[in-house]
Structures are given as C-alpha cells and as structure tokens.
Amino acid sequence: MGHTSMSFAVQASYLIATLLLVLGLKQMSSPRTARNGMLFAGVGMLLATVVTFLYLPAVHRLASLPGHEGVWWHRLALILIAMAVGGVPAWWSGRRVPLTDMPQMVAIYNGLGGGAAAAIAAVEMYSGRAYLGSLEFPIIAVIGALVGALGLGGSIIAFLKLQGWMGSPRIGGRNFINAILAILLLALTVASIFPSSASYVNLSVDSLVGIFLIASLVFGILITMPIGGADMPVVISTYNACIGLAVGFEGFVLQNPAMIIAGTIVGAAGTLLTVLMARAMNRSFFNVWLSGFGDVGTATAAAGPQQAMKSMDARDAAATMAYFEDVIVVPGYGLAVAQAQHKLWEFVQMLQKRGVRVRFAIHPVAGRMPGHMSVLLAEAGVPYDLIYDLEEINSDFANADVALVIGANDVVNPAARTDKSSPIYGMPILNADQARQVLVIKRGRGAGFSGIENQLFFGANTQLVFGDAQDVISKMIQALKEL
Amino acid sequence: MTGFVALYIFLIAAIAGYEIISRVPVILHTPLMSGSNFVHGIVLVGAMVAMAEARGSLEVTVGFIGVVMATSNVVGGYVSTERMLEMFKSKKENA
Numbered sequence: 001m002g003h004t005s006m007s008f009a010v011q012a013s014y015l016i017a018t019l020l021l022v023l024g025l026k027q028m029s030s031p032r033t034a035r036n037g038m039l040f041a042g043v044g045m046l047l048a049t050v051v052t053f054l055y056l057p058a059v060h061r062l063a064s065l066p067g068h069e070g071v072w073w074h075r076l077a078l079i080l081i082a083m084a085v086g087g088v089p090a091w092w093s094g095r096r097v098p099l100t101d102m103p104q105m106v107a108i109y110n111g112l113g114g115g116a117a118a119a120i121a122a123v124e125m126y127s128g129r130a131y132l133g134s135l136e137f138p139i140i141a142v143i144g145a146l147v148g149a150l151g152l153g154g155s156i157i158a159f160l161k162l163q164g165w166m167g168s169p170r171i172g173g174r175n176f177i178n179a180i181l182a183i184l185l186l187a188l189t190v191a192s193i194f195p196s197s198a199s200y201v202n203l204s205v206d207s208l209v210g211i212f213l214i215a216s217l218v219f220g221i222l223i224t225m226p227i228g229g230a231d232m233p234v235v236i237s238t239y240n241a242c243i244g245l246a247v248g249f250e251g252f253v254l255q256n257p258a259m260i261i262a263g264t265i266v267g268a269a270g271t272l273l274t275v276l277m278a279r280a281m282n283r284s285f286f287n288v289w290l291s292g293f294g295d296v297g298t299a300t301a302a303a304g305p306q307q308a309m310k311s312m313d314a315r316d317a318a319a320t321m322a323y324f325e326d327v328i329v330v331p332g333y334g335l336a337v338a339q340a341q342h343k344l345w346e347f348v349q350m351l352q353k354r355g356v357r358v359r360f361a362i363h364p365v366a367g368r369m370p371g372h373m374s375v376l377l378a379e380a381g382v383p384y385d386l387i388y389d390l391e392e393i394n395s396d397f398a399n400a401d402v403a404l405v406i407g408a409n410d411v412v413n414p415a416a417r418t419d420k421s422s423p424i425y426g427m428p429i430l431n432a433d434q435a436r437q438v439l440v441i442k443r444g445r446g447a448g449f450s451g452i453e454n455q456l457f458f459g460a461n462t463q464l465v466f467g468d469a470q471d472v473i474s475k476m477i478q479a480l481k482e483l
Numbered sequence: 484m485t486g487f488v489a490l491y492i493f494l495i496a497a498i499a500g501y502e503i504i505s506r507v508p509v510i511l512h513t514p515l516m517s518g519s520n521f522v523h524g525i526v527l528v529g530a531m532v533a534m535a536e537a538r539g540s541l542e543v544t545v546g547f548i549g550v551v552m553a554t555s556n557v558v559g560g561y562v563s564t565e566r567m568l569e570m571f572k573s574k575k576e577n578a
Contacts, residue, residue, distance in 0.1 A: 014528075021522050026503045028518045028564075031511060035568045041522060042561055049557075052528040056535045079534050082547045086554030094562030102513070102563055109559035110520045112552040116530050119549025123533040126542050136486045152552075206541060240516055244523040248496070252489050254529050260489060261496045262525040268500030269519050273512065364512075371512030375567050 007059050013051035014258040020044025021262050025269065031384065048258055053079065086112075099379060100336040103369040104162035107236045111155025114148035114243035118213055120250045121145030125209045130253060131195060137253055142192045144249030146185075146216045151243040153220025158236050161229050162368055168228050178222055185219050188212040227288065230410060233369050234278050234288045241270025276364075309445065312463035317439050318476035321351060322483055324401035327358045328393065330432050331373045332366050334407010334443060338469035341380035344406065347473050348382070350480045360386055361393045361430050363411035394431050403435035405456075406469050407442065413454045424452060438462040441472045514567040521560030527553035 021044040027037025056079075057072055090109065097105050121141045124130035130141040160166040191197045191208055198208040227235055244266025251259025278285045321327050329348065335341060348358045360382065366373045377387060397403060405412055412432040415422040432438055433456050440457060442464055456462060465472050504515065530553040534546035 017525075021525065022499065022503075025500075025515075025519060025522055028515050029504060029511060034511060034514060038518060038521075038561075038564055038568055041518065042565075045521070045524065045527075045557060045561070048525060048528050049531075052531050056531065075535055075537075078543070078547060079531055079550055082534070082550035083554045086551035087558040090555040090557075090559035091562055094559045094566070099566070102517070102567065105559065105563050106513075106517045106520055109556050109563065110523075112559070113520065113523050113526050113556035116526045116549045116553035116556060119545050119552065120526070120529045120533045122545045123537050123542050123549065126545065127536070127538065129536075134486070237516060240520055240523075244519065247523045247526040247529075248493065250526065250529055252493075254532055256529055256532070257492065259525050259529050260492055262522050264493050264496035265500035265503070266519045266523040268497040269504040270500075270516075272501050272504050273516060369513045369516065371514070374511075375513050 007055055010051055010055050010059060013047050014256070017044040017048035018258045018261050020047070021258075022265060025265065098339065099376065100339065101163070102375075103232070103236065103367075103372065104159045106369075107155045107158040107162065107232075107239070110236065110240050110243055111152040111159070114151030114155065114239070114246055117148035117243065117246040117250045118145045118152065118216070121148070121253065122209055122213060124250075124253055125192065125195070126206060135193075138193045138195075140249045141253040142189055142212075144246040144253065145192075145213060146189055147242050147249070148246035149213050149216035150220035151239045151246065153217040154224040154235065155220075155239050157221055157224040158232055158239070162232055168226055174222075174226060178219075181215065181219055181222065185212075185215050188215050223289070229368070231288045233365055234274055234285070236369070237270055237274040238285075238289075241267050241274055244268075244270055309457050310463050312439070312465050314465050314467065314472045314475035315479035317463070317465050317472075318347075318479035319483060320437065320439070321356065321402050321404065322354055322480060324437075325355075325357060326400045327351065327356055327402045327404055328397060328400045328432070328435065329358060329360045330366075330403060330405045330408050330412055330430055331360065331362070331377065332406060332408020332411065333368060333372075334441065335469050336367055336372065336376055337407065338471075340406070340469035340473050341376045341382075343470060343473040343477065345377070345380040345382050347477050347480070348386075350477065354480075358386065359388055359393065359396075361388055361390070361397075361432075363390055363408070363430050366408055366411050390428060390430060397431040397434040400435040401437065403432035403438045405432055405438065405440040405442075406473075409442075409454055410452060412456055413452065414456055415452065415454070419455075422452060432456065433459055433462075436461065440464045441469050442466060443468060514564055517560060517564040517567060521557065521564055524553065524557035524560050527557050529553075 020040045024037040024039070024041030024044060027033040027040060056076065094105060121130070121144050124141055125145070130138050157166065188208070188211060192212045195205040195208065198205050224235060244263050246263070248260050248263025248267055251257070251263055274285065278288060329344070331344070335344065351358050360377060362373045367376070374387060410424060412430050413424060414429070414433045416424045416427045416429045419425055438456065438459060438461055440462060442457070444466070457464060527550070530546070530549040534543070534550050537543045537546040
C-alpha cells in the first residue's frame with residue numbers, strides 16, 4: 001500500500017502531536033487554560049507538519065518515482081509554494097478581518113479543510129491507491145471525499161450569507177431538484193467505490209471522480225442555500241463536525257493515526273456542539289436542515305401587530321438607567337455590527353460608579369455564533385462574573401428595573417413563549433419583557449434577522465432608542481458625564 | 484491497520500471528543516469551534532503526503548490545491564482562534 005512505511009521519527013512525532021492536539025482541545029474548554037490549550041495544539045500541529053515535510057523524501061521515496069529521478073526536490077518546492085499560496089492570504093485575512101466577521105471566516109477556513117480532505121481522496125482515487133486494499137478503503141475514501149466536498153460547498157454559502165452577500169433565494173421546485181441530485185449523487189458515490197463501473201457509461205475513472213466531486217460540492221451549495229441566516233450557527237457547527245469526520249476517514253485511507261484521531265475527535269465534539277445549539281433554539285437538527293427560518297418567517301411578519309413603537313432620546317435613556325438600581329444588558333448582533341462593545345463597557349462602568357448594579361445576560365445563540373456575544377464582551381474587558389447565561393439570569397428579569405436590549409431581536413421575542421403560530425415558538429428566550437422597563441437600542445423599525453415581528457418592541461413598558469449602537473452609547477456616555 | 488483496529492481508534496476518539504466538550508461554558512463556544520476547526524487542519528500532513536506521491540499533472544494539480552486548502556485551514560484556524568483567545572487575556576488582567 002505504500003503508506004505503512006512510516007519511519008520511527010514520523011510515527012513518534014505523530015504520537016506527540018496527537019497528544020498535544022487532544023490536550024490542547026481539552027484545555028480550550030475552560031476559560032483559564034484556553035490560551036495555553038491553543039499553544040499546545042499549535043506546537044503539536046507545527047511538529048507534525050515539519051517532521052512530515054522533512055521526512056517526505058525518505059519515507060515516500062520521492063527520488064525513485066518514475067519520471068522524477070533527480071528532480072524530487074521539485075515536488076518539495078511545489079509543496080512549499082502551495083503552503084505559501086494557502087497560508088499567506090489566510091494569515092492576512094485572519095489578522096485583518098474585524099472580530100464581528102470572525103464567524104464567516106471560521107466557516108470558510110473550515111470549508112477549505114473539507115476541500116483538502118476531498119483533494120486527498122481524489123489523488124488516492126486517481127492514482128488507484130484507494131482501490132488497492134480491501135473494499136473498506138474505497139468506501140471510506142469516497143465517503144470522506146463526499147462529505148469534504150459537500151462541506152466545502154455548504155461553507156462557501158454560509159460565508160456568503162454571513163457576509164451579507166447572499167439572501168435565501170427561493171427556487172421553485174427546489175425539493176424536486178434536490179431529490180434528483182441526491183439520487184444522482186448516490187449513484188456517483190457507489191460508482192466511485194467501484195471505478196470499473198465507469199466503463200459501462202463510457203467514462204474514464206478520472207472524469208467519474210471529477211463529476212462525483214463537483215456533484216458533492218453543488219449538493220452542499222443547494223442544501224445550504226434555503227437555510228435562513230439565523231440558523232447559520234447550527235450549519236457551521238454541523239459542517240465543522242462533518243469535515244472533522246472526513247479528515248478522520250482520509251486518515252484511515254492514508255493509514256495516518258494522527259489524522260484519524262484528531263479528525264474523529266473534532267467530529268464527535270462538533271456533533272455535540274451542534275446538538276447543544278439546536279437544543280438551545282428548541283429546533284431539532286433535522287428541522288434546521290429541512291426548512292429554513294426564513295421560509296416561514298416572512299409569512300407571519302405581515303400579520304404583525306399594528307400598535308405604535310415608542311421612541312426615546314439616548315440622553316433620556318441614560319438618565320433613566322442612572323437613577324435605577326438594577327440593570328440587565330442584553331447584547332445582540334447589533335452590538336457586534338456597530339463594534340460598540342468598548343463604548344458599552346465604558347458606559348456600564350460609569351453606571352457602576354453611580355451605584356447601579358449592571359449584569360449582562362447572554363442568550364446562547366445571540367449574534368451569529370454561539371458565544372459570539374461573550375467573545376465580544378471579553379474583548380471589551382468585561383469580567384466573567386458580570387456575564388450570565390440564560391438559565392442563570394432569566395428569573396431575575398422580573399425584579400430588574402431596566403432591561404437594556406442592544407441590537408438583539410429574536411432572542412428576546414416573547415412570541416416564542418406565547419404565540420404557537422410563530423416559527424420560533426418554544427425557543428427559550430431571555431425574558432426581557434418582564435423587566436419594569438425595557439430600553440431597546442435598534443437601528444431601524446424593521447423586523448429582525450429571521451424576519452419575525454417582535455411584540456416586545458410594542459410593549460407598554462418598552463421604549464426604543466433608534467440609531468447605531470456606537471452612536472447611541474456615545475451619546476449616553478456624554479449624557480452621564482453631564483448629569 | 485485493518486478496519487477493526489481503526490474502528491476501535493475511531494470509537495475511543497469519538498468518546499473522547501464527546502467528553503472533552505461536554506462541559507464547556509457558553510462563553511467559549513465560538514473560540515472552541517474555531518479551535519476544533521484548527522485541529523482538523525491536521526489534514527495538512529495528509530495533503531503533503533498525497534502531493535508527494537502524486538504522479539502526472541492531474542494528480543499533482545489536485546494535490547497542490549489540497550495543500551493550498553489545508554494550509555488555509557491550519558493558518559486561518561490558528562490566527563482566528565488566537566485572536567479570540569487574546570481577548571480572554573486582557574479580560575483576566577482587567578478583572
């Protein structure tokens with residue numbers, strides 16, 4: 001098989017690298033050790049990569065490849081060029097992109113990993129190596145390729161949607177097209193496992209594999225397209241898990257234990273994360289995938305309430321809070337978009353100096369990713385002990401003087417508790433409406449990301465401060481200084 | 484490595500992955516998603532091997548694209564996770 005001849009040095013480095021990656025991931029699940037964990041994982045990755053590269057000529061006998069006698073270093077140079085081509089833009093974009101755009105960057109880096117898994121499978125299939133062993137090798141190689149390419153297609157769509165470059169187009173007969181493509185894809189998958197079948201339809205194996213990979217990619221694009229933006233966290237997390245699995249599968253094909261273990265662990269961890277998120281939104285995993293929020297949302301939006309919204313000046317809002325005792329802040333995507341987290345923390349500290357108790361209530365799916373808000377607040381320097389999860393704080397809203405909602409919408413929509421016809425009915429929400437007074441900082445009068453009208457904004461005790469969160473909070477800070 | 488040995492590894496790794504993440508505060512969900520994305524960037528070692536063993540222009544081209552994509556996964560995954568976790572440092576110092 002050619003893959004079993006791994007040298008001792010490579011084997012040992014993979015053992016250590018795997019240990020470091022797994023320990024790193026473990027440490028990343030606690031705030032105190034998270035940075036340390038990333039360091040572990042980084043060292044592990046570097047070790048595996050460098051040792052693999054250095055031992056490529058020895059282990060894979062590059063020099064003896066037919067047609068490559070004496071020019072084996074060409075291949076090494078090509079690998080270095082490829083690493084530069086992939087690594088430099090990724091480094092540059094990862095450094096430069098504003099923090100609010102991180103979710104879509106995670107989506108795209110993740111998708112590219114899936115593409116890499118598919119590329120490995122393709123090389124193994126083109127060369128025929130995937131078909132040398134017993135049947136489990138082609139089966140696993142082909143399934144890994146399917147999942148990897150599908151994940152790449154889907155991640156590209158997730159990226160485009162989060163970047164705001166794409167809506168949720170409704171294509172007539174979508175289900176029919178998807179069903180046809182699914183059957184075609186199944187046939188291509190089976191055919192790729194038994195490549196001799198290609199000759200029945202006058203195809204070369206190379207073309208068959210190419211068509212199979214493109215069909216997988218297109219299928220990933222099509223199944224992700226109708227899903228609404230509000231469900232994107234579940235989508236990205238699903239693809240993260242799937243691609244982990246694809247990497248593990250290709251690891252089996254290459255007989256590479258580091259890839260098997262690291263890939264599988266990500267597959268399992270990602271699956272659990274997906275389930276936790278779907279549960280927090282009270283949506284089953286299958287509902288997210290089979291129907292988008294957007295499909296139902298716009299229908300109910302028209303039948304929304306007709307009362308008037310009451311607006312309030314930013315200065316009055318600040319003064320209101322300054323003279324109360326207990327304020328709960330509910331941040332949402334609007335805060336991230338406006339990059340107002342630093343201003344917000346400055347404002348909160350001023351309130352604290354005046355003796356106001358301020359806490360932050362974080363809905364698990366506020367923003368565009370689970371934990372999105374926590375990351376944002378962490379960036380501004382808000383200490384952990386002021387940040388509360390949904391279960392921890394929800395009963396406290398009834399006793400709070402003010403709930404300050406900043407750019408959040410669906411996660412505070414009381415329709416989730418009361419309106420059985422609402423698409424978000426049953427989703428746990430923050431009970432901001434139960435506070436004595438609700439102040440909402442909101443950019444415009446329109447409905448939220450999911451397109452569902454929000455009763456909270458029309459409540460008797462609700463006042464809206466219209467404007468960009470950054471501007472509004474700046475004005476509120478100014479107002480407090482003058483008090 | 485036969486199918487069954489791989490299956491055992493697969494099984495134990497899956498349980499380990501599940502256990503590792505089962506007690507994560509919400510605050511770390513995004514960095515952890517990004518971090519686990521970095522971890523499956525180990526696909527890079529496989530992409531390098533596939534590229535090294537590729538013969539003919541088709542295989543070399545696909546192998547090249549594979550290394551490009553895998554490197555983006557690793558580098559992008561590392562940089563974005565590191566940036567998110569940097570914020571936890573500043574936070575700890577403030578507290």
